[in-house]
Amino acid sequence: MPEIRNMTINFGPQHPAAHGVLRLVLEMDGEVIQRxxxxxxxxxxxxxxxxxxxxxxxxxxxxxxxxxxxxMCNEHAYVLAIEKLLGIAPPKxxxxxxxxxxxxxxxxxxxxxxxxxxxxxxxxxxFLYAFREREDLLDCYEAVSGTRMHATYFRPGGVYxxxxxxxxxxxxxxxxxxxxxxxxxxxxxxxxxxxxxxFTQRFPNYIDEYETLLTDNRIWKQRTVGIGxxxxxxxxxxxxxxxxxxxxGVEWDLRKxxxxxxxxxxxxxxxxxxxGDCYDRYLVHxxxxxxxxxxxxxxxxxLRANPGPVMIDDHKFSPPNREKMKGDMESLIHHFKLxxxxxxxxxxxxxxxxEHPKGEFGVYLISDGANKPYRIKIRSSAFTHLSxxxxxxxxxxxADVVAVLSTLDIVFGEVDR
Amino acid sequence: xxxTNDHLLERLRERFNGLLLDARLATGQITLELLPExxxxxxxxxxxxxxFSFAQLSDVCGVDYLNYGKADWETMDTTSTGFSRGVDQGxxxxxVRTFPARFASVxxxxxxxxxRRLRVRCFLPSDPPQVSSVTELWPSANWxxxxxxxxxxILFEGHPDLRRILTDYGFMGHPFRKDFPLEGNxxxxxxxxxxxxxxxxxxxxxxxxxxxxxxxx
Numbered sequence: 001m002p003e004i005r006n007m008t009i010n011f012g013p014q015h016p017a018a019h020g021v022l023r024l025v026l027e028m029d030g031e032v033i034q035r036x037x038x039x040x041x042x043x044x045x046x047x048x049x050x051x052x053x054x055x056x057x058x059x060x061x062x063x064x065x066x067x068x069x070x071x072m073c074n075e076h077a078y079v080l081a082i083e084k085l086l087g088i089a090p091p092k093x094x095x096x097x098x099x100x101x102x103x104x105x106x107x108x109x110x111x112x113x114x115x116x117x118x119x120x121x122x123x124x125x126x127f128l129y130a131f132r133e134r135e136d137l138l139d140c141y142e143a144v145s146g147t148r149m150h151a152t153y154f155r156p157g158g159v160y161x162x163x164x165x166x167x168x169x170x171x172x173x174x175x176x177x178x179x180x181x182x183x184x185x186x187x188x189x190x191x192x193x194x195x196x197x198x199f200t201q202r203f204p205n206y207i208d209e210y211e212t213l214l215t216d217n218r219i220w221k222q223r224t225v226g227i228g229x230x231x232x233x234x235x236x237x238x239x240x241x242x243x244x245x246x247x248x249g250v251e252w253d254l255r256k257x258x259x260x261x262x263x264x265x266x267x268x269x270x271x272x273x274x275x276g277d278c279y280d281r282y283l284v285h286x287x288x289x290x291x292x293x294x295x296x297x298x299x300x301x302x303l304r305a306n307p308g309p310v311m312i313d314d315h316k317f318s319p320p321n322r323e324k325m326k327g328d329m330e331s332l333i334h335h336f337k338l339x340x341x342x343x344x345x346x347x348x349x350x351x352x353x354x355e356h357p358k359g360e361f362g363v364y365l366i367s368d369g370a371n372k373p374y375r376i377k378i379r380s381s382a383f384t385h386l387s388x389x390x391x392x393x394x395x396x397x398x399a400d401v402v403a404v405l406s407t408l409d410i411v412f413g414e415v416d417r
Numbered sequence: 418x419x420x421t422n423d424h425l426l427e428r429l430r431e432r433f434n435g436l437l438l439d440a441r442l443a444t445g446q447i448t449l450e451l452l453p454e455x456x457x458x459x460x461x462x463x464x465x466x467x468x469f470s471f472a473q474l475s476d477v478c479g480v481d482y483l484n485y486g487k488a489d490w491e492t493m494d495t496t497s498t499g500f501s502r503g504v505d506q507g508x509x510x511x512x513v514r515t516f517p518a519r520f521a522s523v524x525x526x527x528x529x530x531x532x533r534r535l536r537v538r539c540f541l542p543s544d545p546p547q548v549s550s551v552t553e554l555w556p557s558a559n560w561x562x563x564x565x566x567x568x569x570x571i572l573f574e575g576h577p578d579l580r581r582i583l584t585d586y587g588f589m590g591h592p593f594r595k596d597f598p599l600e601g602n603x604x605x606x607x608x609x610x611x612x613x614x615x616x617x618x619x620x621x622x623x624x625x626x627x628x629x630x631x632x633x634x
Contacts, residue, residue, distance in 0.1 A: 041583035046592060053599050055627050084444055236473050236529065239557025250529070257532050344632045347514075350444050351525050351536060353475070362476060364525065368486045369631045377478040379525070387560035416583060 006034055013042055017120045017402040020412035022386075024401070031397050036390045043416040051376045055342030056082055057155065059373070064150035066378060067414035070109040070357045071141075072101045074414075075154040078376075080260060081352040081363040082156040085345050088317065093303065094158035094310040095261045100196070100299035101144070101153065102261075102354075103292040107203070108137050109357035109409075110289045114210060117282070117406040121223040126213050133206055136199050143167055143192045157318045158311035163192045163303065193300050200297045207289055214282070224278035228392040228404040231276060238388040241381050242359025243284045244408065248276030254355035268295050278407040316343050342371040351379075358382055358409045380414040422447060425533070428468065433459055438517065438540070448536045452517070453548040456539050460554050463526060463535065471526035471535060474551065477561035478523050479569030480538075482516045483595040489628035520546035522571055541571060550576040568593035599623050 007028045012018030021042035027035040047066060051059040063074040076098060083089065090098075111130040118126035138148040143164050145151035153160050167188035172181040187198045214220045230240070232248040245252050253270045255263045271287035273280025311318045319338055320331035347369040353362035359381025366375040385408045392404045426442050429449060433440075436455040441448050451459060463469045518540040526535045541548055550573035551558045562573040563582040570591035573579055581588060590597055600623045608615045 041581075041585070044583040049593055049599060053623075053625075058627075237556050239473060239475065239555070241475075252529060258534075341627060341630060344630070348443055349448070349536075350446060351476075351534070353534075360475060362525065364476065364478060364523070366480065369633075370488060370629050371627070371632075372629050374485060375480050377476065377523075379476040379478075383560065384557055387557065 011401065013039075017405060019116065019405060019410050021416075022405070022410070022412065024389075024405075026398070026401065028398065033393045033396055033398065033401060036393050036401065038386055038389060040386065040412070041416050043412040045417070047417045048376050048378060051373055053372065055371050056345060056373060057342055059376075060155065061150060061152045063378075064152060065413055066380065066417055067356070067358065067361070067382070067411045068149065069112050069411050070105045071149055071151055072098075072105045072153060073109075073354065073356045074361065074378075075152070076102055077352055077354045077356070077361050077363040078365075079154045079156050080354065081350050081365040082345060084350045084352055085348050085365060085367055086156065086317070086343075087346075088157055088312055088314070090158040090312055091309045092262070093162075093306060093308045096299050096302050096306075097159050097163065097310060098154055099261050099263065099266070100296055100303065101140075103295045103299070104137050104140055104196070106292045106357045107289055107296075108134055110285050110292075113285060113357075113406075113409045114282075117403075118214060118220075120402045120406040121220065123213065123217075123220065126210055129206070129209060129213070133199075133203065136195075139168070140192060140196060140199075143195075155311070155318070157314065158309070160311075162310045165191045167192060167195050193304055196296060197300050200293050200300070203293050204290065207286060207293075211286060215286075221279060223400075223403050224282060224407075226275070227278045227396065227400050228407055229275060229277045230388075230392060234391065235276070235388075238391065239384040240359070240388060241384070242356065242409075243281050243288070244359060244381075244385055246271065247273035247281035247284050249274055254353060254360060258353070260352075260354060266295050266298050268292075278403055281407050344369060344371050345373075353379070356381060358411075358414070359385065378414075378417055380417065382408065382410040382414045386410050386415055429535075432462065432466075446534065446536060448538055450538045450540065453539055453541060453543075456537075457549050457551070457554075459537065460524070460551055463537070464554055469528065469535075470530045471528045471533075473527040473529060474524060474555035474557050474561075475527045475534075476523075476525040477551070477558050477565060479565035479571050479593065480521045480523055481519060481569060481593065481595045482521065483519055485514070485516065486631065487629075488631045489625065516540060518542040518546070520569060520571060522548055522565055524551070545570060545572055547572045547574060549574050552576055567591070570594065 009026050009028060011024035011026055013021045013023040023039040025037040025039060026033055047062050051062055060075055060078060063078045064071040066074050111134050115127040115130035141151050142148045145153040145160065169188055170176060170181045170184045172178045187195055230248055232250045235245050235248045249272050251270055251272050256270055268291045271284050273284050315334035320334050325331045325335050345367040347367060349366040351362055351364045353360045361381060362379035364377040364379065365373055368374040389404065393401050422442055422445065426440060426447055430440050436459055437449055437451050439450040463471045520541045522539050522541065524537040526537065539548055548571065550562055552562065560582060562576055563580060565571045566573060566579050567581040567583050568591055584592065590602065600619050600621050602619060603616045604619045605614050605616055
């Protein structure tokens, strides 16, 4: 009788469904997974060590590059940690702007997640639809920060600058006719807030479109219902947070439970799942997008009614106005000091978690009183979620690994740091 | 939150009397400091006793206190000749905290029932730094401990699978230690003669653009 042995196969690191550079060593019995052993670190850049060698403000851009799908949320945790150690608080308007962009980022992340998840399970259309909306939101990023991805917009003490009064316009070219450019520019005639508001009006219909494509789709359900089930107790023990925990029915959201910034003043709900499978997590993501849209609307209304400063008026932490700098010695010195040496953060340590689109994103910052962090540890949710993959895929088929991987919402910039 | 931080701190001091080096409250967060001998006992109590019930371990990370409080450059007044751009390694700026050991592993705990967080710092006086693994208590510690082992060389006794995780296969050294150079020790390049990728000593030099300074805010 021939000997039957388990087969070991390599999934990735070059595989479109490996979401970047994951090498997954799978031990298979036929087509059933016996054990999954992820090998990570192919994108390890030593972000935390690099941050130790730079003044605090210069590392904000590195945080953008950890989870490069939800850029501003990473900055948010880092900036909050610095502020907590410094004992400063940004002006209210800056907090609203941050929350608004945190929620825009959440939609950016969830649309990308949905696009990639659906594509991995074989639904191409959703991908194209979701990228249409991401385009508009990335334009918002561009309007405030000048870049579409790595914004470096949040700063200790506020945000880099106030919201612009006008949006960048499309220009007609060989590939874009006058008429088409005018149609695309129709929403861009007013300020950024007008543009965002118009988006929040459109967006619920777009979510309905995604749902039409997926929610009752027979193939989608076959690929996700009952796949990657995790019990609430096990999810907590494995350190799961965010949608992975809420999908299992645990109502845990740091925006409600340990609120930061202006979240207590905003009205939104926390969706939870029941079964803890991929399908429930999909429903949770969809509902979170609707809730984020609600939050953005409230922020837009508040920001319209309340103009004011967006940065604290303390030039130890924020650069002085350029015009003032030309004539005022004090301002010039402040500017010089801030951009050469930076500011010293009092000795101490702090762990600041936020509700990142993917789960709990925490920054543990130790300062010894210097102008550079002594140690910074980035606690990323994707790292923890990926570490639990063996529990999720055991006993499933090979094709389900793809569905489970994409439901985890992993981004390698964040896993490997 | 049923208990305020102050009350919780009191309770922790009472409950773990004799097991802790220190328990402190700073910037609204509680830190327990202890030695490896009492880690498992304290963690077990923190997880299972209903008044604490820290069911989730959010994070484990290594810390190397080798250069704590060391600045590169220090002056309080100006000179007639101006400042050099030279960087002196290891100027002690002021009297800073001393630590019982060079390495520590730090655990961030979360209680979902009481909506509360706690930090446990375990100093590791042995050489090489060694501590019992908490994977038995919280499965989420598995990868975090592998990471701390990889980056700091902390050995976690009883860990089921203590392999490197973030660095390359066959990597030498523990890169997040403070005495590991930022630019590393080796670099890789493709050698056209040998027709393969080879390792060689690094050819780049680290230039410190902004010296590390410590000032009283």
